[in-house]
Amino acid sequence: MDKRAFLTLVAVCTMSIMAFACARTVNKTETVSLRFSAVVGQAPLVFNQILYANPGGEGSFKVRDFLFFISNVKLISESATYLEPGSYHLVRFDNNDRTYTIILDDVPKRDYQTIEFSIGVDKTANRSLIAAGDLDPNSRMAWSWDVGYKFILFEGGLALDDVLYPLVYHVGFDENYKPLVFDLQSSEYQDLGMLDFQVDIMKLFNGTHPIDMTTLPSVKFDRQDAKLIATNYQSMVALCAVTGCPSSMRLSIDQGTLPF
Amino acid sequence: MASTVIATVVTTVIAFVIFRSDGEPALATPLTGFSAPFVFGRFNVPKGNPLTVEAVALGRRLFYDVRLSANNSISCATCHMQHLAFTDGKPTAIGISGKKLAFNSMSLANLLWGSEHFFWNGRADSLEQQALIPIQDIDEMGQNLDELVVELNADAHYKAMFAAAYGDINADNIAKALSAFERTLVSSNSKYDQYLRGEATLTDQEDLGRKLFVAHPDVKTSLRGGNCIDCHSQFLTAGFKPLYDGFSNNGLDNEENLSMGLQIVTNDPAHRGFFKVPTLRNIAVTAPYMHDGRLASLDDVLDHYNEGTQLSSTLSPLIMEADNVVRGAQEPISLNLSDNEKRAIIAFLHTLTDHDFLTNKSISSPF
Numbered sequence: 072m073d074k075r076a077f078l079t080l081v082a083v084c085t086m087s088i089m090a091f092a093c094a095r096t097v098n099k100t101e102t103v104s105l106r107f108s109a110v111v112g113q114a115p116l117v118f119n120q121i122l123y124a125n126p127g128g129e130g131s132f133k134v135r136d137f138l139f140f141i142s143n144v145k146l147i148s149e150s151a152t153y154l155e156p157g158s159y160h161l162v163r164f165d166n167n168d169r170t171y172t173i174i175l176d177d178v179p180k181r182d183y184q185t186i187e188f189s190i191g192v193d194k195t196a197n198r199s200l201i202a203a204g205d206l207d208p209n210s211r212m213a214w215s216w217d218v219g220y221k222f223i224l225f226e227g228g229l230a231l232d233d234v235l236y237p238l239v240y241h242v243g244f245d246e247n248y249k250p251l252v253f254d255l256q257s258s259e260y261q262d263l264g265m266l267d268f269q270v271d272i273m274k275l276f277n278g279t280h281p282i283d284m285t286t287l288p289s290v291k292f293d294r295q296d297a298k299l300i301a302t303n304y305q306s307m308v309a310l311c312a313v314t315g316c317p318s319s320m321r322l323s324i325d326q327g328t329l330p331f
Numbered sequence: 332m333a334s335t336v337i338a339t340v341v342t343t344v345i346a347f348v349i350f351r352s353d354g355e356p357a358l359a360t361p362l363t364g365f366s367a368p369f370v371f372g373r374f375n376v377p378k379g380n381p382l383t384v385e386a387v388a389l390g391r392r393l394f395y396d397v398r399l400s401a402n403n404s405i406s407c408a409t410c411h412m413q414h415l416a417f418t419d420g421k422p423t424a425i426g427i428s429g430k431k432l433a434f435n436s437m438s439l440a441n442l443l444w445g446s447e448h449f450f451w452n453g454r455a456d457s458l459e460q461q462a463l464i465p466i467q468d469i470d471e472m473g474q475n476l477d478e479l480v481v482e483l484n485a486d487a488h489y490k491a492m493f494a495a496a497y498g499d500i501n502a503d504n505i506a507k508a509l510s511a512f513e514r515t516l517v518s519s520n521s522k523y524d525q526y527l528r529g530e531a532t533l534t535d536q537e538d539l540g541r542k543l544f545v546a547h548p549d550v551k552t553s554l555r556g557g558n559c560i561d562c563h564s565q566f567l568t569a570g571f572k573p574l575y576d577g578f579s580n581n582g583l584d585n586e587e588n589l590s591m592g593l594q595i596v597t598n599d600p601a602h603r604g605f606f607k608v609p610t611l612r613n614i615a616v617t618a619p620y621m622h623d624g625r626l627a628s629l630d631d632v633l634d635h636y637n638e639g640t641q642l643s644s645t646l647s648p649l650i651m652e653a654d655n656v657v658r659g660a661q662e663p664i665s666l667n668l669s670d671n672e673k674r675a676i677i678a679f680l681h682t683l684t685d686h687d688f689l690t691n692k693s694i695s696s697p698f
Contacts, residue, residue: 207372209565209569211564226649237649238652
């Protein structure tokens with residue numbers, strides 16, 4: 072190897088090392104996406120059609136509107152926790168592909184073990200005029216400022232004997248703020264670029280005690296009724312495995328055991 | 332609880348949302364001192380049309396200028412009169428053709444907040460898009476835009492005003508100027524605003540009305556409500572902002588007589604009979620009511636919501652479901668408010684009248 076070739080080699084190596092170093096810097100953060108798809112039971116959600124059986128009684132129902140809040144999205148590794156700033160998302164599916172996506176930019180690259188978020192609005196922001204994320208005291212999710220936000224809004228109708236009865240399930244209150252935690256350690260969920268979640272609306276009504284929409288067609292301010300739906304929506308979201316949805320990987324967790 | 336919350340509101344109202352803009356024309360002066368109550372929430376001014384002193388002054392002049400109509404007989408202000416909160420007191424507007432138009436003239440207040448779709452059926456997606464439609468409509472102002480540009484170009488005063496605000500006189504800049512002026516029509520000094528700021532006290536009747544206004548009734552918890560807030564947000568009293576959340580079928584017609592409404596725009600049968608939820612700011616001076624002006628008074632409006640709603644396939648489930656007494660399955664829809672409660676809601680609605688807004692010279696005719 073002559074001297075010139077050697078110098079060229081040195082130059083190329085140096086540049087490669089610099090490029091590699093730069094790339095390393097760029098790769099210190101990543102983009103994490105959470106994509107939620109809506110289903111009712113096993114089928115994708117269809118709005119405004121009477122397609123779904125009353126889980127606890129007679130008749131079939133339709134979904135006219137379905138919205139809910141996801142708050143405080145966190146990625147947790149052994150050494151640190153990433154919390155999305157201003158993390159209040161009003162999830163809605165009235166779009167063409169019936170999905171809702173949360174994109175987290177500039178997430179520090181770490182070996183995350185779990186992802187956590189909550190259904191509802193935390194007690195600091197609930198009953199406040201804080202304008203963060205999708206919170207808006209002039210929105211349809213606000214009851215009034217001294218009552219707070221609806222965490223989940225379901226409006227529709229129950230068809231029974233040729234009559235359409237209104238269905239109104241508005242659930243809020245601090246005690247119904249439900250943190251959910253999902254395991255990311257299994258090799259099936261390594262790709263944080265797109266985490267797929269499934270939201271099963273039927274789970275609102277189909278918990279330990281299936282709800283009969285003829286006897287409970289609306290839930291608003293009664294704390295026991297609200298608690299019933301909230302207990303159900305705790306298992307409404309599932310993280311999908313690469314092999315498909317829904318997954319049973321959701322860790323069970325009691326409300327209040329997590330710092331938030 | 333209530334007093335703590337009110338204290339919070341009062342404290343936060345002191346903080347104002349101050350307008351800032353980017354990218355205004357080099358010569359135009361950013362509008363300073365433009366502010367709105369904190370409780371109205373965030374707002375966006377389009378990047379391509381920042382609020383400037385020159386743009387607003389030009390828009391104001393255009394708004395009140397009869398030259399915007401074909402025969403120079405009417406201006407925007409003919410159907411949008413300041414002392415009526417920019418409405419005209421007629422069931423439906425009448426333009427240069429003398430024909431009765433399809434819709435009631437909408438109030439122009441607080442247009443920076445609430446739904447971003449304009450007209451009763453939502454057919455314009457911005458104020459800029461909205462502004463040119465009545466000017467050209469053959470029954471409204473019947474003006475040819477090219478002729479209007481020629482007409483305005485012949486006026487040295489307009490040439491100077493356009494040059495300072497935007498540049499050339501053209502249709503786009505006419506629309507921008509009108510929109511800029513309309514965005515400054517902020518009504519925020521009613522008794523209700525003063526109450527929210529801690530400067531005024533509501534009477535017992537008004538406060539009962541306010542409580543009913545913000546409550547969806549729930550018999551199970553003995554909560555009585557007028558159900559207004561299900562469509563009219565608590566501070567703005569207007570429809571909701573996202574997507575078409577600010578549109579609803581409020582039960583004016585049965586299935587047979589249900590008009591297209593928003594379905595014209597979205598092509599979605601679920602939107603049939605949906606119309607824009609208007610602001611209730613200054614509602615006491617904007618009679619008659621509803622998209623076609625069919626209800627003459629606030630008493631009629633309360634009677635409609637209390638016992639007059641008609642059933643149809645797209646009627647809001649919130650209206651169907653809301654009741655202050657336990658209702659049997661076959662009984663007609665009714666809120667079952669007492670006369671006293673209806674009067675209280677009307678008393679509260681009167682606290683939304685903002686006399687400053689109705690008389691403020693800076694938004695009245697410059698001619």
